[in-house]
Amino acid sequence: MSNWFTLTRREVGAFFYSVIAYVVFIVFALLTGYDFTSQIAFARQYQSELAAHAIPLTLFGGGLPFLLMTLLAPMITMRLLAEERKTGTLETLMTAPVTDLEVVLAKFCAGFVVYFALWVPSLVLLLLISQWPGELELGPIFSGLLGMLLIGAVFISAGLFASSLTSNQIVAAIIGMVINFALFLVPVYSVSARLLAGSETAQTILGHMNMQEHLQDFSRGLIDSASVIYYLSLTGFFLFLTVRSLEARKWS
Amino acid sequence: MELTPETPLTPETPPTPETSAPPTTFGRSKRFAFTVNVALMVVISLAIVIGVNWLGTRPQLWKRFDVSTAQVYTLGDKTRGVIENLASDVEAYVFIDLSVPIVRQRPSLYSRSADHVRSILGEYAALSRGRIEVFEWESLDPTRQFQLASEIGGFERPNVVLFRSGEQMKLVDVPQVAITEEEGERSDGRVREPRIVGWRTEDLFTSALVEVTESGSKIAFTIGHAEASIRPQQSSFNLVAEWSAALRRDGYQVAELNLIETGAVPGDVDAVVVAMPGNAFSATEISALRQHVESGGRLLWLDSSVVEGGGQAPVPPPELLGPFGLAVSNRVVIQQPPETAINQLGAEAYLLLALELENHPITRPLLRYRVGAAGYFVRPIELTTPLPNGVTISTLLRSHSDAWLRPLRTDLTPEEIRFDQVTDVARRHDVGLAMEFAAAGPRPGRIVLLNGSLAIQALNGSANKNLFVNSLNWLAEREHLIGIDPKDYEERSVMLEFDRIETLQHVALIYLPLGLVVIGLFVWWRRRN
Numbered sequence: 001m002s003n004w005f006t007l008t009r010r011e012v013g014a015f016f017y018s019v020i021a022y023v024v025f026i027v028f029a030l031l032t033g034y035d036f037t038s039q040i041a042f043a044r045q046y047q048s049e050l051a052a053h054a055i056p057l058t059l060f061g062g063g064l065p066f067l068l069m070t071l072l073a074p075m076i077t078m079r080l081l082a083e084e085r086k087t088g089t090l091e092t093l094m095t096a097p098v099t100d101l102e103v104v105l106a107k108f109c110a111g112f113v114v115y116f117a118l119w120v121p122s123l124v125l126l127l128l129i130s131q132w133p134g135e136l137e138l139g140p141i142f143s144g145l146l147g148m149l150l151i152g153a154v155f156i157s158a159g160l161f162a163s164s165l166t167s168n169q170i171v172a173a174i175i176g177m178v179i180n181f182a183l184f185l186v187p188v189y190s191v192s193a194r195l196l197a198g199s200e201t202a203q204t205i206l207g208h209m210n211m212q213e214h215l216q217d218f219s220r221g222l223i224d225s226a227s228v229i230y231y232l233s234l235t236g237f238f239l240f241l242t243v244r245s246l247e248a249r250k251w252s
Numbered sequence: 253m254e255l256t257p258e259t260p261l262t263p264e265t266p267p268t269p270e271t272s273a274p275p276t277t278f279g280r281s282k283r284f285a286f287t288v289n290v291a292l293m294v295v296i297s298l299a300i301v302i303g304v305n306w307l308g309t310r311p312q313l314w315k316r317f318d319v320s321t322a323q324v325y326t327l328g329d330k331t332r333g334v335i336e337n338l339a340s341d342v343e344a345y346v347f348i349d350l351s352v353p354i355v356r357q358r359p360s361l362y363s364r365s366a367d368h369v370r371s372i373l374g375e376y377a378a379l380s381r382g383r384i385e386v387f388e389w390e391s392l393d394p395t396r397q398f399q400l401a402s403e404i405g406g407f408e409r410p411n412v413v414l415f416r417s418g419e420q421m422k423l424v425d426v427p428q429v430a431i432t433e434e435e436g437e438r439s440d441g442r443v444r445e446p447r448i449v450g451w452r453t454e455d456l457f458t459s460a461l462v463e464v465t466e467s468g469s470k471i472a473f474t475i476g477h478a479e480a481s482i483r484p485q486q487s488s489f490n491l492v493a494e495w496s497a498a499l500r501r502d503g504y505q506v507a508e509l510n511l512i513e514t515g516a517v518p519g520d521v522d523a524v525v526v527a528m529p530g531n532a533f534s535a536t537e538i539s540a541l542r543q544h545v546e547s548g549g550r551l552l553w554l555d556s557s558v559v560e561g562g563g564q565a566p567v568p569p570p571e572l573l574g575p576f577g578l579a580v581s582n583r584v585v586i587q588q589p590p591e592t593a594i595n596q597l598g599a600e601a602y603l604l605l606a607l608e609l610e611n612h613p614i615t616r617p618l619l620r621y622r623v624g625a626a627g628y629f630v631r632p633i634e635l636t637t638p639l640p641n642g643v644t645i646s647t648l649l650r651s652h653s654d655a656w657l658r659p660l661r662t663d664l665t666p667e668e669i670r671f672d673q674v675t676d677v678a679r680r681h682d683v684g685l686a687m688e689f690a691a692a693g694p695r696p697g698r699i700v701l702l703n704g705s706l707a708i709q710a711l712n713g714s715a716n717k718n719l720f721v722n723s724l725n726w727l728a729e730r731e732h733l734i735g736i737d738p739k740d741y742e743e744r745s746v747m748l749e750f751d752r753i754e755t756l757q758h759v760a761l762i763y764l765p766l767g768l769v770v771i772g773l774f775v776w777w778r779r780r781n
Contacts, residue, residue: 124759128759
């Protein structure tokens, strides 16, 4: 436990010590902030008040934040294992009295903490809105945040797996983006399965994998046990692959 | 060389003498064994992931939690009952086109209603486990649904939801689902939109489902005795017109019945409702009603001791209820009201009764949600003992245990009403009953008797309405429709003010990114030094 915590702390510290972290943060804060505030300003043109449930839906359930996550999560994780491999510290780490699982979990948690930190500026905006006249819906805000964290866990674990495959950070980021983008495009496969193959079963299965739809449900205040299981199992699967990938080095 | 999942891993550290030597047969076989092992473990873990997800979608394990404040997405018991008992599969076509001219006048109303419609329909589809399929333009199968959608004219009338089951169809207009508060005011040449304060989506959709999947029974309301009318806006005294509309939404055909003209209850009538009559029934009419119930027909008698415009109404005919062991006495049940009610209402406070519900399929949903019924000038029901053979009676409504009786008069004074320790006896009184008995027909006869002028406007209780509708659903043996009305949801909102939005934009686009730049520069400076 203490090994895991030490490793996590080290990774989080290292991330916030790199300039790239702030580039990621600024890009994310600017784009999500612009998307969110412009939608609220647009709504003001037609109405004097905004439905409380629309706020988490706009903030978390929109297409842009989701797309950004698919692209930025691998940038958070790209260095986690790839850099260790490149600098040769991975061997040192592997010979230290820590298990592969502890190493992977520590790296994952570090990536997850950074991912959560990405959302802090958005939470500041929510805090500002909570001071406006009217009432906010706290339930959907928390469930929307939960959805974002669950999806983030999948993207971070996928990125970590990608980072375990190579010593080149850029390649790791690209592999991570490809995996995440493949998950992002599930709705397209779903419609294609129906229209081209005429397969309703395929559409149902792909519909279950449609993260964006899940995220909208979360942002509305709906927590679906099947969605939670999907995200957790997918996260677990990618972490398992990462552990196997690290283990493979011992046999090579 | 870069590693990929397909290529064997090679170390990037300088080769050691051991690794640079040609691999031995032992090393190769070990590596092969490891590769097979890893491949197997990956396949097994993938199978576990698929299995866990499959289990997670099973109805027994699947759960959906609604954490919205107003529980907007939690479908009511009635809707659940309807969905679980769907007689046939339903297709719901959502035709939403926000580019048509009418939408431009109220874009927010349309877009928010469309969004809400999609969400709620999603809940219906999820709960039905495949029995309700929802189609939108982009999910229409060009070989099947697209053709069908064109045939039924969905594309010519946008912003509707069309429910279809076999040949039965029902349209619901998308903006209808919103409950709006005020008409828009004009400002800066723009039309301000009406404010959405809630949603009636579930009510409309459940009603549409019932309409397309069930062939409703016919319910006849007697006329000719100053009864409460089912015709809209005939009376400001009672709510029967509104309640009969709720019956229509449950798929019933609602009609008027003049027993003097017909002489008997027509064969296609499933249940007869006598709604708060002000005049007595003739012997012929009573005979017709008795013949109806004795042959397995159903009857709901809604008793009111007071009539519109004042005066007393006759008690339900003993010739009709007597053979089943029932009698309604021409007295009134009095209950001790709270002091505040006496101060506000005077003597009337003693006559306005909060009624207790007893456990029965009709009342169960109201008990579950702790919804109470109310009555006014309530006459007690008396039972003969022993009850006639084959008659089963269940109490639906009772007074409190501290109730007493007075002869019925509409001009009772507080002094006359007050409890007298010497002559009065405090006890519960039955004021609503459901009765079942062996009948000549293939099914048993059923009668529900509800006293207490439940439908008068002054009581305006949704519990009374649910009691009325549930009673008819029980009489018509459509128990799956018994429930409480889907609620109209209140919508929470935040006020949008220009200066606050401007502040938000400044924080989001200037202050926060600037703060991050400063922190980033500080980190860069520290690293440099």
